[in-house]
Amino acid sequence: MSKTDKDNQEYVYHPGDPLPELEGHVSRGRFERVLKSGKFAVTTELSPPDSTDREEVYKQASLFDDYVDAINATDGSGANCHMSSVVVCALLSYIGYSPIYQISCRDRNRIAIQGDLLGAAALGICNVLALTGDDVVSGDHPEAKRVFDLDSVSLLTTIKKMRDESVFLSGRTISKPPKMFAGSTINPFAPPVKSKVLQLEKKIAAGAGFIQTQYCFDLPMLREFMLEVVDRGLTERAFFLPGVGTLASARTARWIQNNVPGVYIPDEIIKRLEGADDQKKEGQLICTELMQQVKEIDGVSGVHVMAYKQEQYVAQMVKNSGVLDGRKPWSPKDNY
Amino acid sequence: MYKARLFAAKHARFYEALYNASSPIILSLLRGVNMLTRDKLDRPITWVEKKVKGFMFDCQMCGNCVLSTTGMTCPMNCPKTLRNGPCGGVRENGNCEVKPDMKCVWVEAWNGSIKMKNNTKIQEIQFAVNNDHKDTSAWIRLAKEGK
Numbered sequence: 093m094s095k096t097d098k099d100n101q102e103y104v105y106h107p108g109d110p111l112p113e114l115e116g117h118v119s120r121g122r123f124e125r126v127l128k129s130g131k132f133a134v135t136t137e138l139s140p141p142d143s144t145d146r147e148e149v150y151k152q153a154s155l156f157d158d159y160v161d162a163i164n165a166t167d168g169s170g171a172n173c174h175m176s177s178v179v180v181c182a183l184l185s186y187i188g189y190s191p192i193y194q195i196s197c198r199d200r201n202r203i204a205i206q207g208d209l210l211g212a213a214a215l216g217i218c219n220v221l222a223l224t225g226d227d228v229v230s231g232d233h234p235e236a237k238r239v240f241d242l243d244s245v246s247l248l249t250t251i252k253k254m255r256d257e258s259v260f261l262s263g264r265t266i267s268k269p270p271k272m273f274a275g276s277t278i279n280p281f282a283p284p285v286k287s288k289v290l291q292l293e294k295k296i297a298a299g300a301g302f303i304q305t306q307y308c309f310d311l312p313m314l315r316e317f318m319l320e321v322v323d324r325g326l327t328e329r330a331f332f333l334p335g336v337g338t339l340a341s342a343r344t345a346r347w348i349q350n351n352v353p354g355v356y357i358p359d360e361i362i363k364r365l366e367g368a369d370d371q372k373k374e375g376q377l378i379c380t381e382l383m384q385q386v387k388e389i390d391g392v393s394g395v396h397v398m399a400y401k402q403e404q405y406v407a408q409m410v411k412n413s414g415v416l417d418g419r420k421p422w423s424p425k426d427n428y
Numbered sequence: 429m430y431k432a433r434l435f436a437a438k439h440a441r442f443y444e445a446l447y448n449a450s451s452p453i454i455l456s457l458l459r460g461v462n463m464l465t466r467d468k469l470d471r472p473i474t475w476v477e478k479k480v481k482g483f484m485f486d487c488q489m490c491g492n493c494v495l496s497t498t499g500m501t502c503p504m505n506c507p508k509t510l511r512n513g514p515c516g517g518v519r520e521n522g523n524c525e526v527k528p529d530m531k532c533v534w535v536e537a538w539n540g541s542i543k544m545k546n547n548t549k550i551q552e553i554q555f556a557v558n559n560d561h562k563d564t565s566a567w568i569r570l571a572k573e574g575k
Contacts (some may be wrong), residue, residue: 226517241559353519
C-alpha cells in the first residue's frame with residue numbers, strides 16, 4: 093500500500109491490519125489481490141526456528157524482501173518439531189508481511205484446528221494452506237500419536253464453511269468469521285498419476301482458491317499435467333503456483349530422490365549437477381531456469397520457491413529469472 | 429486380510445455388482461429383523477459385519493462405510509485414514525509412504541474405481557468420519573435410515 097493509498101483510508105493504518113474489503117475477494121490480504129489482479133506471483137517458504145527468538149523469524153523473512161509476495165510458514169515439516177506455523181505467521185503479519193498459514197492434519201483434531209483458524213484471523217492472517225502432512229514416522233518424534241482427524245479435503249470444507257457460512261462444523265454461529273484465502277497442494281508426480289487432476293478438482297470444489305505443488309523438476313510431465321488442468325477448466329477456479337527448488341549438490345539430489353517420498357528428480361538434472369564445477373551455483377541456475385520455464389506454461393499464475401537452508405539465495409534467483417517483470421512485491425520498508 | 433483386500437480392488441466390478449444386488453436384500457432383511465427384535469440382535473449383527481467385512485476388505489469398523497465409492501478399498505487402512513485421495517508421499521512403485529511393503533490404499537482404490545460401472549463416485553467429497561460411529565454397524569444404521 094503506497095502513502096497516498098494510506099491517506100485515503102479513513103482509519104489509522106497499522107501494518108498488521110488486513111487491507112480494506114474488496115468486491116469479489118474472500119480475504120483482505122495482499123496475496124489474493126496480487127493473484128486476482130493477474131500479476132505473476134512468487135511465494136516462498138520459511139522454516140520456523142527451533143528457538144523462541146522472534147528475530148530469527150524476521151531475519152529469515154527479510155531475506156525475501158522485494159522479491160516475494162507471500163511466505164509459507166511450514167507446520168512441523170517432515171514431522172519435525174519447530175516453532176508453530178500460526179505463531180510465525182502472526183509475527184510476520186504484525187509487521188505487514190503476507191504469510192500463508194500451513195495447517196497439517198497430522199497434529200490437531202477438528203476442535204483445535206477451528207479454534208486456531210479463529211485465532212489466526214484475529215491476528216491478521218489472511219491466507220491458509222490445507223495439507224495432509226508428512227507422517228510421524230518421517231520426523232524426529234516417530235513415537236508420536238498421529239491425529240489425521242480431518243484430511244486436506246475435509247479441512248478445506250471446514251475453512252470454507254466457517255468463512256462463508258459463519259458457523260463451526262457443529263453448526264454453532266461464529267459472530268465474525270475468519271476471512272481466509274484458502275489453498276491446498278498437489279503432487280502431480282506421485283502415483284496414481286492419472287487420478288491427480290480429479291483429486292485436484294475435489295480440492296478446488298472443497299474450497300481451494302490457490303494450489304501450490306510439490307517440487308517440479310520434470311517439466312514435460314508438469315506441462316502434460318497443466319494441459320489437463322486447463323482442459324478441465326480448473327485454472328478458472330483456482331490459481332496455480334508450481335513448486336520449484338534449488339538442490340545444493342548431486343549428492344543432496346540423490347538423497348532427496350531416495351529418502352523424501354513424493355519428490356522425483358530426473359537423472360538428467362542429477363547428471364547436470366555432477367558435471368558442474370560449482371554444484372551449488374548450478375543448482376541455483378537450474379532453479380532459476382525452472383522458474384522461467386514454469387512461467388511460460390499455460391494456466392500458471394505464479395511460482396512457489398522452496399529453498400530449505402538456502403533461503404538467502406531466493407531473492408537473487410527470482411531477480412535473475414526476471415519472472416516478476418520488474419514488479420517489486422511489498423516489503424516492510426514500504427511502510428516507513 | 430491383505431490378500432483378500434487386494435483381490436477386492438482387482439475385482440471391483442464384480443464386487444460392485446454383488447454389492448448392488450445384495451445390499452437391498454440385506455438392508456430390508458435387517459429392517460425386518462430390527463422391527464421384530466427391537467435392537468436385541470444388534471450385537472450379533474455387528475459381529476457378523478465385522479467378521480465378513482474384516483475378512484473381505486480389512487474393515488476397521490469405522491461405522492462410516494464408503495466402500496462402494498472408493499473402488500471397494502477401505503480407506504481406513506491408510507495409515508493417515510485419508511478419505512478423499514492419496515497424500516503426496518506415495519512411492520514411485522505405488523507403495524505407502526508409511527508402510528513401504530503395503531500398496532497405497534488409494535492406488536488400489538483408484539485402480540478398483542476405474543473398473544467399476546459407476547466410476548465417478550470416487551469424486552464425491554467424503555467429509556471426515558464421525559468418530560461416534562466407531563465399532564458400530566454401518567449396515568444397521570443404513571437399514572434404520574431406510575436407504
